[in-house]
Amino acid sequence: MLNKTENIAPTGPGQPAPDLGAQMERxxxxxxxxxxxxxxxxxxxxxxxxxxxxxxxxxxxxxxxLSAGQEAVAVGTWxxxxxxxxxxxxxxxxxxxxxxxxxxxxxxxxFLGKDSxxxxxxxxxxxIADIETNNLGxxxxxxxxxxxxxxxxxxxxxxxxxxxVVDIFGDGAANEGIFHESLNMxxxxxxxxxFICENNHYGMSMEVSRATAKLPIAQRAExxxxxxxxxxxxxxxxxxxxxxxxxxxxxxxxxxxFVEAETYRYFGHSKSDRNLYRTRDEIDExxxxxxxxxxxxxxxxxxxxxxxxxxxxxQQALQLIESSVAFAESSPEPDPSTLLEYVYA
Amino acid sequence: MPEMTYAEAIRAALxxxxxxxxxxxxxxxxxxxxxGAFGVTFGLLDEFGEKRVVETPISEAAIxxxxxxxALAGMRPVAEMMFMDFILLGMEQLVNQxxxxxxxxxxxxxxxxxxxxxxxxxxxxxxxxxxxxxxILVHIPGIKVVAPSTPYDAKGLLISAIRDPxxxxxxxxxxxxxxxxxxxxxxxxxxxxxxDVKRMxxxxxxxxxxxxxxxxxxxxxxLSKDGIEVEVIDPRSLRxxxxxxxxxxxxxxxxxxxxxxxxxxxxxxxxxxxxxASSPAFAYLDAPLRRxxxxxxxxxxxxxxxxxxxxxxxxxxxxxxxxxxxxx
Numbered sequence: 001m002l003n004k005t006e007n008i009a010p011t012g013p014g015q016p017a018p019d020l021g022a023q024m025e026r027x028x029x030x031x032x033x034x035x036x037x038x039x040x041x042x043x044x045x046x047x048x049x050x051x052x053x054x055x056x057x058x059x060x061x062x063x064x065x066l067s068a069g070q071e072a073v074a075v076g077t078w079x080x081x082x083x084x085x086x087x088x089x090x091x092x093x094x095x096x097x098x099x100x101x102x103x104x105x106x107x108x109x110x111f112l113g114k115d116s117x118x119x120x121x122x123x124x125x126x127x128i129a130d131i132e133t134n135n136l137g138x139x140x141x142x143x144x145x146x147x148x149x150x151x152x153x154x155x156x157x158x159x160x161x162x163x164x165v166v167d168i169f170g171d172g173a174a175n176e177g178i179f180h181e182s183l184n185m186x187x188x189x190x191x192x193x194x195f196i197c198e199n200n201h202y203g204m205s206m207e208v209s210r211a212t213a214k215l216p217i218a219q220r221a222e223x224x225x226x227x228x229x230x231x232x233x234x235x236x237x238x239x240x241x242x243x244x245x246x247x248x249x250x251x252x253x254x255x256x257x258f259v260e261a262e263t264y265r266y267f268g269h270s271k272s273d274r275n276l277y278r279t280r281d282e283i284d285e286x287x288x289x290x291x292x293x294x295x296x297x298x299x300x301x302x303x304x305x306x307x308x309x310x311x312x313x314x315q316q317a318l319q320l321i322e323s324s325v326a327f328a329e330s331s332p333e334p335d336p337s338t339l340l341e342y343v344y345a
Numbered sequence: 346m347p348e349m350t351y352a353e354a355i356r357a358a359l360x361x362x363x364x365x366x367x368x369x370x371x372x373x374x375x376x377x378x379x380x381g382a383f384g385v386t387f388g389l390l391d392e393f394g395e396k397r398v399v400e401t402p403i404s405e406a407a408i409x410x411x412x413x414x415x416a417l418a419g420m421r422p423v424a425e426m427m428f429m430d431f432i433l434l435g436m437e438q439l440v441n442q443x444x445x446x447x448x449x450x451x452x453x454x455x456x457x458x459x460x461x462x463x464x465x466x467x468x469x470x471x472x473x474x475x476x477x478x479x480x481i482l483v484h485i486p487g488i489k490v491v492a493p494s495t496p497y498d499a500k501g502l503l504i505s506a507i508r509d510p511x512x513x514x515x516x517x518x519x520x521x522x523x524x525x526x527x528x529x530x531x532x533x534x535x536x537x538x539x540x541d542v543k544r545m546x547x548x549x550x551x552x553x554x555x556x557x558x559x560x561x562x563x564x565x566x567x568l569s570k571d572g573i574e575v576e577v578i579d580p581r582s583l584r585x586x587x588x589x590x591x592x593x594x595x596x597x598x599x600x601x602x603x604x605x606x607x608x609x610x611x612x613x614x615x616x617x618x619x620x621x622a623s624s625p626a627f628a629y630l631d632a633p634l635r636r637x638x639x640x641x642x643x644x645x646x647x648x649x650x651x652x653x654x655x656x657x658x659x660x661x662x663x664x665x666x667x668x669x670x671x672x673x
Contacts, residue, residue: 086418119451129450136417137450141441147407148442151414151422158370158396158420178438181407188402342452344511345489345585 007218008230017294020302023237027244029079031304037079037236038299038310041071041292042317044095047104048267050321051094051111051125055271059329061113064125066267067095069234072291073198073261074099076239077166080247081194086134086152086165088145090198091126092265093138096168102130108324109331116331122342134163142203143169143176146195150182153191153256164192164250172203174217183258187224190255194246195221197260198233204269205277218260226258233261234291237298263291346527352385354496354528355461355517358503359386359423361532363393366421369507371398372412373425382427383463383522409435409460413443413512416458421507428474429462429516432482443512444487455510459503464492465518465556465606466655472643475651477555477607482514483584483616489537490583492516494558496526498581501535509537516583518556540587542594546576549600549669552591552617554580557604557656564662573669583613591617592624599631600668606655609638632671637664 024034048068054060067074074095089096097107102118110117111125118128129137136152139145149167156163173179174197186193197217201208209215221228227249231242239261246257264286268275275283299305349357362369371386377400380387390398401408405426412424426432432439439460446454466475482490491506491513493499499517506513543558544565553561558579565575576594580586595601601621603614614636621627622634639655667673 088414117451119449119453122451123449127449129446129454131417131450131453136414136454137446139442141437144410144437144442147410147438148414148417150407151411151416152418153414154399154411155415155418155420158399158415159418178406178410181402181404182410184402185404185407185411342448343486344447345487 007228008216017298020237020298020304023241027237027241029240033079034299034304035313037075038292038295038305039313039317040075040099041236041295042314043104043320044071044074044098045292046314046317046321047094047098047107050325052267054112054325059112062124063270064111065092065270067092067265069266069286069290070198070200070263071095072236072239072295073196073233073263076236077196077243080240080243081166082163084134085163086136086149086156088136088149088152088165088167089138090145090169090173091138091140092170092200093128094125097128097135100135102128102135104320104324105327108321109328112328113333114328114331115334116328121334143173143178145169146173146182147178149193150185150191153186153193154189156192157189162251164194164247166194166196168196168198170203171197171199171201171208171217172206172211173197174220175211183221183224183226183256186256187226190253192250193256194243194250195226195256195258197258199260199262200265202265202269202278207277216260218258221258226256228258228260230260231262233263234289234294236291236295264289346529348525349496349528350522351496351499351517351524351526352383352522354500354526355385355503356387356389357528358500358507359389360392362504362507363389363397368419368421370396370420370422371425372401372415372422373408374401374403374427376400376425381425383519385461385522386425405431405434406438409438410442412458412460413438413446413456416456417446417454421457423459423461423507426460426462428470429464429478430473430476432460432462432478439488439512440485444485447511448487456512457510459506459513459515461515461517463517463519465520466644466651467520467556469646469648469651471646475644477605477639479516479583480607480612483613487512489513489585490516491537491581492518492555492583493581494521494555494579496524496528498535498541498579500528501533502537502581504534505537508534513537516555520556524559535581537582538585538587539582540578540580540590542576542590543579544575544577546574546598548574548598549602549665550576550578550591550594550598551602551604551661551665552578552580553604554583555606557606557661560656560658561604561661564658564665567662568665573665575665586616586620588620588624592621592626595621595626596629599629601634602664602668603636604638604656604661606639608641609636610641612636612638614638632668633673635664635668637661
């Protein structure tokens with residue numbers, strides 16, 4: 001049993017939502033801010049759905065890991081965190097990149113393996129990165145980026161820089177040894193790191209409660225003296241407010257902070273997934289807790305958004321994604337004569 | 346030219362680079378007050394303070410990962426694995442992360458990091474503290490592997506390694522730490538990827554690295570009295586490997602023996618032999634291409650067994666005589 005219930009957010013699914021206006025005022029968000037956040041969530045959803053369609057059309061050479069259903073974690077986080085924060089992403093990372101402001105054309109081009117992509121077609125969906133904006137990339141190894149973030153945090157501390165690290169991983173990564181090594185080091189040296197465990201309930205097909213001896217995962221932070229929260233990651237406002245608190249803690253020099261955001265992915269693990277390990281009912285149940293539907297409903301109720309405006313936003317998001325596909329498809333493939341570029345040893 | 350030990354030469358390189366570049370810092374287990382398990386970093390904590398000599402928990406995977414992350418964020422970390430054997434705990438971070446990011450991210454990332462690691466047997470440290478794992482590292486694109494055999498080379502190569510924009514594995518040998526050699530006072534560096542001909546000869550080429558270099562040189566002097574002139578080449582850098590110097594030498598001598606402490610099967614001697622065999626030097630061969638390596642076994646504890654597991658002077662001498670006489 002949990003002994004720190006104050007760390008568990010009270011507004012889980014089924015709980016009455018607090019008044020949106022009061023919440024926005026407390027969080028310092030304007031109606032325009034919220035509409036922008038909503039718009040970003042729609043862009044992510046459209047990007048992921050387009051990726052799935054492109055794959056079905058046989059236009060994608062490699063694999064992909066789609067984050068539809070997890071949009072509130074990405075958007076709530078990146079509204080609260082400065083855009084130039086150093087960033088280590090997991091491999092289901094399209095949403096975080098879009099929420100962070102990455103160029104969708106370059107993302108789509110990388111996804112399609114084009115020379116105009118973020119990594120000139122060398123990385124693909126699993127390794128999108130943009131070093132110039134401190135985006136140190138998605139990682140194909142579960143938990144592989146966690147300790148890189150510790151190194152960045154150490155560098156920031158040694159350089160007396162004010163920036164911070166957003167170090168994101170999934171529920172599966174929490175059972176890797178390096179998770180523990182990294183949390184220990186970060187806490188030991190009070191490093192400016194926001195650890196986010198995006199718990200979408202499955203490590204490939206392994207349900208989190210079958211893989212993790214004690215839940216929530218976030219309470220493991222307690223063992224390292226790191227303050228933590230376990231929240232409903234499909235509640236955009238809650239994610240935003242929690243990340244705001246986390247950032248304030250980190251930027252006041254008190255060291256790392258750990259947030260576990262509970263969410264769900266609608267698509268399979270990757271292109272090979274036939275969804276044999278979960279039921280249609282379960283997926284439908286989570287779709288009733290859809291993060292986009294929830295915030296849209298609240299915004300409309302609060303008079304910030306209309307059904308018509310929401311529809312326009314979604315259509316514009318689709319057009320944006322379609323134009324990124326056009327950009328990517330019209331881009332050249334990498335020239336095989338450049339195969340060995342960036343190979344130094 | 347003043348003399349110093351191999352360990353002192355490494356320390357001198359660390360000190361000079363830390364003085365020259367504020368981004369350089371040391372990272373690892375027991376490297377502060379203790380000075381590292383072999384005393385290489387002794388005194389540097391007092392000299393540079395805790396922000397430049399960062400002691401870590403016993404967490405090799407995170408040490409390698411954090412070294413990579415710090416390098417990505419603009420620092421120039423020099424990490425220490427207490428024993429080379431422990432790099433195995435950090436191989437995921439080294440091979441999947443540090444070695445890959447530059448290429449995988451389209452050339453935009455740079456990982457200027459060094460990991461120093463003491464290798465080799467001869468100290469009675471047994472199977473888990475005596476390995477020569479450089480052949481495993483040599484197999485990985487994206488990391489450079491350097492293994493100096495003299496104080497002069499150690500200092501010059503470490504300076505180059507620290508200034509390199511890519512990950513460099515710096516393989517030291519425990520038995521070499523106390524060996525002495527001349528090291529100039531003035532600043533110098535040795536480029537990575539350039540072999541050094543340690544002794545000229547016309548009858549046979551020995552390619553050896555690390556502690557096998559001094560052993561081969563002793564044997565070469567002994568054989569010289571019998572009229573056998575051995576050329577000893579130290580590649581110094583195993584990846585990238587200076588094949589050209591080796592191939593030129595074999596063209597001249599017509600005979601090759603590669604000597605390393607790492608286990609024979611899959612060892613880097615096979616790579617050297619393959620490169621020579623597929624080069625124009627093939628036409629000049631007077632004998633089969635040979636290797637003398639550590640036996641395919643864990644390093645034993647007992648002094649005599651330990652000695653017998655890796656090439657010693659008498660083994661090298663026997664092999665050279667066999668190749669020259671064409672009798673195996």
